[in-house]
Amino acid sequence: MRKTQTTVLKRVIVDYKKLDNTMLNLLVEKFPDGYDDDDIVTYRNASKEVVECVEVRTEDTAYLIKVSKRLVMAMEDYEESENDDDEPSLDAEELEASEEE
Template sequence: MKRVIVDYKKLNRHVLDLLVEKYPDGYDDRDIVTYRNADNEIVECIEVRTEDTAYLVKVSKRLVMAMEDHEESDNDSDEETSLDTDGLETSEEE
């Protein structure tokens, strides 16, 4: 399975939809996956999966705000918005 590590700033609409669907009331400590990056820094993420990809989305206060804003915008309008997906970090692990 392909694993993709992504910051909330780089989320595309599809992944944001999956996050809001999986965590409609937000996430808590038991949902957080922790690992050390190449610089030996602790990184906290939440995971959401598709059939072929596991997305690890870096946790931050701004992620919570983005999920809330996304959910509100879905309720307000059916307009498509494009989020920047350049710069996604990917790593192939099985």
């Protein structure tokens, strides 16, 4: 019998505020048309609050990125800036301000 070695992925929970352009790129690649309810992973945190996330994987890490209106806006802004051939950027303060309006 052959022994198979399973690769254990590091699991990381990320808030949208801590997303860098690499993570945004992974999100846009995986969900080019946005994500829907089937893509959402739900769990309860230590405070017993329900948290909704979408999962993105790299070779060694599974990222759970917390879902929010601001995440959707960040993905859309990133995709638009990529299409403009400009250097993509993420301005968390601008996203927060637009959500408050």
